[in-house]
Amino acid sequence: MARIVMxxxxxxxxxxxxxxxxxxxxxxxxxxGNEVAVVVSAMSGVTNQLVxxxxxxSPLHDAREYDTVVATGEQVTIGLLAIALQAIGVEAxxxxxxxxxxxxxxxxxxxxxxxxxxxxxxxxxxAGQVPVVAGFQGLGPDNRVTTLGRGGxxxxxxxxxxxxxxxxCDIYTDVDGVYTTDPRIVAKARKLDxxxxxxxxxxxxxxxxxxxxxxxxxxxxxxxxxxxxxSFEDKPGTLIVDEDEIVEKAIVAGIAxxxxxxxxxxxxxxxxxxxxxxIFGPLAEKSIHVDMIxxxxxxxxxxxxxxxxxxxxxxxxxxSIEAAQKTIGYAELQSADNxxxxxxIGVGMRSHAGVASRMFKALAEKGINIxxxxxxxxxxxxxxxxxxxxxxxxxxxxxxxxxAA
Amino acid sequence: MARIVMxxxxxxxxxxxxxxxxxxxxxxxxxxGNEVAVVVSAMSGVTNQLVxxxxxxSPLHDAREYDTVVATGEQVTIGLLAIALQAIGVEAxxxxxxxxxxxxxxxxxxxxxxxxxxxxxxxxxxAGQVPVVAGFQGLGPDNRVTTLGRGGxxxxxxxxxxxxxxxxCDIYTDVDGVYTTDPRIVAKARKLDxxxxxxxxxxxxxxxxxxxxxxxxxxxxxxxxxxxxxSFEDKPGTLIVDEDEIVEKAIVAGIAxxxxxxxxxxxxxxxxxxxxxxIFGPLAEKSIHVDMIxxxxxxxxxxxxxxxxxxxxxxxxxxSIEAAQKTIGYAELQSADNxxxxxxIGVGMRSHAGVASRMFKALAEKGINIxxxxxxxxxxxxxxxxxxxxxxxxxxxxxxxxxAA
Numbered sequence: 044m045a046r047i048v049m050x051x052x053x054x055x056x057x058x059x060x061x062x063x064x065x066x067x068x069x070x071x072x073x074x075x076g077n078e079v080a081v082v083v084s085a086m087s088g089v090t091n092q093l094v095x096x097x098x099x100x101s102p103l104h105d106a107r108e109y110d111t112v113v114a115t116g117e118q119v120t121i122g123l124l125a126i127a128l129q130a131i132g133v134e135a136x137x138x139x140x141x142x143x144x145x146x147x148x149x150x151x152x153x154x155x156x157x158x159x160x161x162x163x164x165x166x167x168x169x170a171g172q173v174p175v176v177a178g179f180q181g182l183g184p185d186n187r188v189t190t191l192g193r194g195g196x197x198x199x200x201x202x203x204x205x206x207x208x209x210x211x212c213d214i215y216t217d218v219d220g221v222y223t224t225d226p227r228i229v230a231k232a233r234k235l236d237x238x239x240x241x242x243x244x245x246x247x248x249x250x251x252x253x254x255x256x257x258x259x260x261x262x263x264x265x266x267x268x269x270x271x272x273x274s275f276e277d278k279p280g281t282l283i284v285d286e287d288e289i290v291e292k293a294i295v296a297g298i299a300x301x302x303x304x305x306x307x308x309x310x311x312x313x314x315x316x317x318x319x320x321x322i323f324g325p326l327a328e329k330s331i332h333v334d335m336i337x338x339x340x341x342x343x344x345x346x347x348x349x350x351x352x353x354x355x356x357x358x359x360x361x362x363s364i365e366a367a368q369k370t371i372g373y374a375e376l377q378s379a380d381n382x383x384x385x386x387x388i389g390v391g392m393r394s395h396a397g398v399a400s401r402m403f404k405a406l407a408e409k410g411i412n413i414x415x416x417x418x419x420x421x422x423x424x425x426x427x428x429x430x431x432x433x434x435x436x437x438x439x440x441x442x443x444x445x446x447a448a
Numbered sequence: 449m450a451r452i453v454m455x456x457x458x459x460x461x462x463x464x465x466x467x468x469x470x471x472x473x474x475x476x477x478x479x480x481g482n483e484v485a486v487v488v489s490a491m492s493g494v495t496n497q498l499v500x501x502x503x504x505x506s507p508l509h510d511a512r513e514y515d516t517v518v519a520t521g522e523q524v525t526i527g528l529l530a531i532a533l534q535a536i537g538v539e540a541x542x543x544x545x546x547x548x549x550x551x552x553x554x555x556x557x558x559x560x561x562x563x564x565x566x567x568x569x570x571x572x573x574x575a576g577q578v579p580v581v582a583g584f585q586g587l588g589p590d591n592r593v594t595t596l597g598r599g600g601x602x603x604x605x606x607x608x609x610x611x612x613x614x615x616x617c618d619i620y621t622d623v624d625g626v627y628t629t630d631p632r633i634v635a636k637a638r639k640l641d642x643x644x645x646x647x648x649x650x651x652x653x654x655x656x657x658x659x660x661x662x663x664x665x666x667x668x669x670x671x672x673x674x675x676x677x678x679s680f681e682d683k684p685g686t687l688i689v690d691e692d693e694i695v696e697k698a699i700v701a702g703i704a705x706x707x708x709x710x711x712x713x714x715x716x717x718x719x720x721x722x723x724x725x726x727i728f729g730p731l732a733e734k735s736i737h738v739d740m741i742x743x744x745x746x747x748x749x750x751x752x753x754x755x756x757x758x759x760x761x762x763x764x765x766x767x768s769i770e771a772a773q774k775t776i777g778y779a780e781l782q783s784a785d786n787x788x789x790x791x792x793i794g795v796g797m798r799s800h801a802g803v804a805s806r807m808f809k810a811l812a813e814k815g816i817n818i819x820x821x822x823x824x825x826x827x828x829x830x831x832x833x834x835x836x837x838x839x840x841x842x843x844x845x846x847x848x849x850x851x852a853a
Contacts, residue, residue, distance in 0.1 A: 059504045096528055099464045101535040108534075111542050112527035115520035122517035123501055129513075130506040137516050141546070142591065186547065 045210040046078040046168065050178065050200035053087035054217045055274035056120050059127075065274065066127035068215070069173060073133055078168040080207060081135075082178045082200040083124055085116025090193075106151035110180075110190045114140070117177035117196070125175045135173040138164070140180035140188065145199070147181035147189045154181055154189035156198065159206035168207070176203060197258035205265035212262070212269045213280075214254060219273035220281035221246060221253055223445040224298040228433050231446040235296065236279075239286040242296045245388040245422050259283065286390050294391035294398060295443040298436050301384045302429060304334060305357040306414065308349045309364065311374035314341040321370045322348065325363045331356045335384070335417045335426060345374075349415055351426065354380050382414065383432040386424040387439055399423045405442035411435050450615040451483040451573065455583065455605035458492035459622045460679035461525050464532075470679065471532035473620070474578060478538055483573040485612060486540075487583045487605040488529055490521025495598075511556035515585075515595045519545070522582035522601070530580045540578040543569070545585035545593065550604070552586035552594045559586055559594035561603065564611035573612070581608060602663035610670035617667070617674045618685075619659060624678035625686035626651065626658055628850040629703040633838050636851035640701065641684075644691040647701045650793040650827050664688065691795050699796035699803060700848040703841050706789045707834060709739060710762040711819065713754045714769065716779035719746040726775045727753065730768045736761045740789070740822045740831060750779075754820055756831065759785050787819065788837040791829040792844055804828045810847035816840050 049072065051065050065083075072079045084090075093113045097104050121137035128135035140147075143164065147154035164174045178196025183189040191198055197214060204212035219234065221243065226232040238246070240263035247256050253271055262269045262283060272280025286292075312318055319338075326333055331352055339347040352360045357380055364376060392398040399416075402423055406413060411434065415426035427435055440446060454477065456470050470488075477484045489495075498518045502509050526542035533540035545552075548569065552559035569579045583601025588594040596603055602619060609617035624639065626648065631637040643651070645668035652661050658676055667674045667688060677685025691697075717723055724743075731738055736757055744752040757765045762785055769781060797803040804821075807828055811818060816839065820831035832840055845851060 059501060062505065093524065096464060096524075097531060100467065100528055100531045104531040105534055108527040108530040108542055110527075111530075111544070112524050115523045118520045118523070119498065119501075119517050122513040122515075123505055125513045125516075126502060126505045126509040129510055136510075137513055139516070139593075188544075 044076045044078070046207060047072055048080050048082060048200050048204040048207065048209045048212045049215065050082040050196060050212065051084065051215045051274055052196065052217070053084045053090070055215050056083055056124065057087045059123070062120070062123050062127050065124060065215075066131055066133070068274065069128060070131055070133050073173060080164060080168060080174045080176060080203060080209070081124065082176050082196060082203055083117060083120040084178050084196040085120055089116040089119070107185075107187050110151050110188050114177070114180040114188045114190055117179050121175045121177045128173060128175070133173055134171055135175055136167075138174050138176045140177055141182040143176065145176075145181040145202070147183055147191070149183045149185060149189070151183065151187075151189055153192040154183060156181060156191070156202045159202055161203070161206035161208075165207055194255035197255040198261055201258045201262045201265070201267050201269060204267045205261070210268070212267050214269060214271050215274035216253065216271060217273070217275070218253060218271070219276055219278065220271050221283070222297070224436055224440050225300070228300075228436050229440045229446075232440065233445060233447045235281045237282045237284055237289050238296055239289055239390050240283060241286065241421055242388050242390055243283045245386065246297055246299050254283075289390075292391040293389060293445075294395045295387045295389035295445065296391075297388050298439045298443070298445070299386045299388060300432055300436050302432060303354050304351040304382055304384050304426070305354045305378060305380040306349060306351050306382045306426060307357070307360060307364070308347065308377040309371070309373045309375070310347045310377070311345040312348060313372050314344055314346040318371060319348070321367060322364060325367055326352070326360055329359060329363060331360050331363070335415050335424065337415050337417070351382070351384070351415070381429045382426050383429040383435075384424050384426050385432070385435045385439065386422050387443065388422045390421050392421060392423075401442055402439060405438045406435060409434055409438050411438075449481045449483070451612060452477055453485050453487060453605050453609040453612065453614045453617045454620065455487040455601060455617065456489065456620045456679055457601065457622070458489045458495070460620050461488055461529065462492045464528070467525070467528050467532050470529060470620075471536055471538070473679065474533060475536055475538050478578060485569060485573060485579045485581060485608060485614070486529065487581050487601060487608055488522060488525045489583050489601040490525055494521040494524070512590075512592050515556050515593050519582070519585040519593045519595055522584050526580045526582045533578060533580070538578055539576055540580055541572075543579050543581045545582055546587040548581060550581075550586040550607070552588055552596070554588045554590060554594070556588065556592075556594055558597040559588060561586060561596070561607045564607055566608070566611035566613075570612055599660035602660040603666055606663045606667045606670070606672050606674060609672045610666070615673070617672050619674060619676050620679035621658065621676060622678070622680070623658060623676070624681055624683065625676050626688070627702070629841055629845050630705070633705075633841050634845045634851075637845065638850060638852045640686045642687045642689055642694050643701055644694055644795050645688060646691065646826055647793050647795055648688045650791065651702055651704050659688075694795075697796040698794060698850075699800045700792045700794035700850065701796075702793055703844045703848070703850070704791045704793060705837055705841050707837060708759050709756040709787055709789050709831070710759045710783060710785040711754060711756050711787045711831060712762070712765060712769070713752065713782040714776070714778045714780070715752045715782070716750040717753060718777050719749055719751040723776060724753070726772060727769060730772055731757070731765055734764060734768060736765050736768070740820050740829065742820050742822065756787070756789065756820070786834045787831050788834045788840075789829050789831055790837070790840045790844065791827050792848065793827040795826050797826060797828075806847055807844060810843045811840060814839055814843045816843075
């Protein structure tokens, strides 16, 4: 017997048939003797419609009213799923965020969960009832409904699992787990049985979009064992767990890529203190996120700087730097948006040398030029010409022996 | 300066343009110096969709979950209207039933309002804020969302007006007021400036479906002055007020009709005590509502009984009586569903004789046979062949001098 939180996303509850399918999955866990709580998202498409209505009335709408409107999506799903569960003999009841309550801060539209009062839900689960809890929403200190931002239901599920002291948080989605890389690019990509929180964070933020990043951070902090699995197929998914639970650590767990980056190069900048601040300060003020940063070795009193920003932010970033030309005093500004970032990720590299050099060798063998390199404790990332994205991912997937047999 | 509750139904908030239209109507009242609270229904069509989903999963669904689902319709509208009001410079905020709170009993799906805590809303109105309150919903003693039954938003508005001690409750709808009769039948039907609660109750329950009956009962009990007016046109509607406020009482305020009735006749029933109970007891147990009842004068120890039920209930009513044939001991059972009930209504008939006879004379002049007659203090109703409905209504409208000049 285990205590499990099951979370189902929008595509898993998109219509009545799929809601019935979810209900039968929940029943199976209940019949197996488990204590189960369920977290659901809005039926797919519903939230977009609600957001469009708010924007249609006023692009600069009151976030508190926005939350009142969009939180209805999950409210509909919890009621419908409770009805579907009761219809097949599973005792169930719906819980809105304010009823649990799931207390959040006051940041309407992107609130953070602060506390979940789990005692009543635990009592009911022990008595055989399945709580069906609305994801994505909570109750703010102003006694109004808050929402957590898009994808927030994953975070709701992990936070609930922590509050209920659940043995596992199963996130049902439209993929069946976390892969060594994107299976659309590498046919031999393998589904991982286990991955560590740290690796998952790098995989997620680097483009393998399976779970909301914040939910993984929370799982890591609260030590919640998370499983990602398919709501349409019937097989185990990928467990996201503490590094210590992974006995056989692969040196590299996976290869991630991102085509969302653009490269900015500033040449012949006076090599003196305060230059980096003069460049990146104004970008931060404009909420432009800077990812990779590399500075050339100084020569003849000047240096060069290369960094990446999101493709969508490139124009604003360039305008910001041009506006500060006098302060920075650079000679040349270049940019390119035909770049891709390729990363190899694995906690095993902490204890293994030669991970980076194997990467550079594999790329060199395919004649792929490396434009920028950055490293962290558990990943190495390179920027390459976007046209080589698939080639690079495939080469690295083979080089680290990740290909399925 | 007055304190006004404005209520807008589903067709008045059916899309973003109409919500903007509602916002500008509210702004006009605010600009005129009034304190305003608004009650809204779900966007038209939304509630039907939500109900269909519940029924699709289980025809015998948990009413508490049904309430959770269908209450979202109004929740969407309050948020959107608050946004629309803010966009044109009106300070506004949305209130769900549980936030006010609007306390109801525990009868999920058809709950009754028990108390509304109005102090906080009054404080905000006095400070210039417009509360936008979800109609149709409340908070049950189990801390769950309740709904009031279809059309319940009218009742929400009247109850809120009572709690806020409002000077008036304006119900905006797709008709521009209460007419002396159905304008689709009588082109010369006149809009009434004022009608008493009692008359309105008879008009509403007899088929002039403008307001939910319960809302009129509540308005009468709480002495809330209600105005029915169009949300699409810009002119005064009909005031529903205490009889004493109506100085020039017409003898007859209006003519109502209903085609929803069916007639049942039981012939040659033994004329002894307990027969009526043997007939109507089983009908009541089956929740079959009986309207007009007439008993013949006894002859040769037997009597005859005629009564009407809703057309939809006719088959069940006949089956019930047939099942009790032995107990009742009747000789003959007949029924007809091609009947219509025509009623003349007016508080003036309390002090005027001859109202009924004028009715009978007018119908006789058109050759319309009267099948059943019932009377109350402020109305006279007759059952006639359905084919004569329009003719009868027109004849009576002229006979009581209700035709517009």
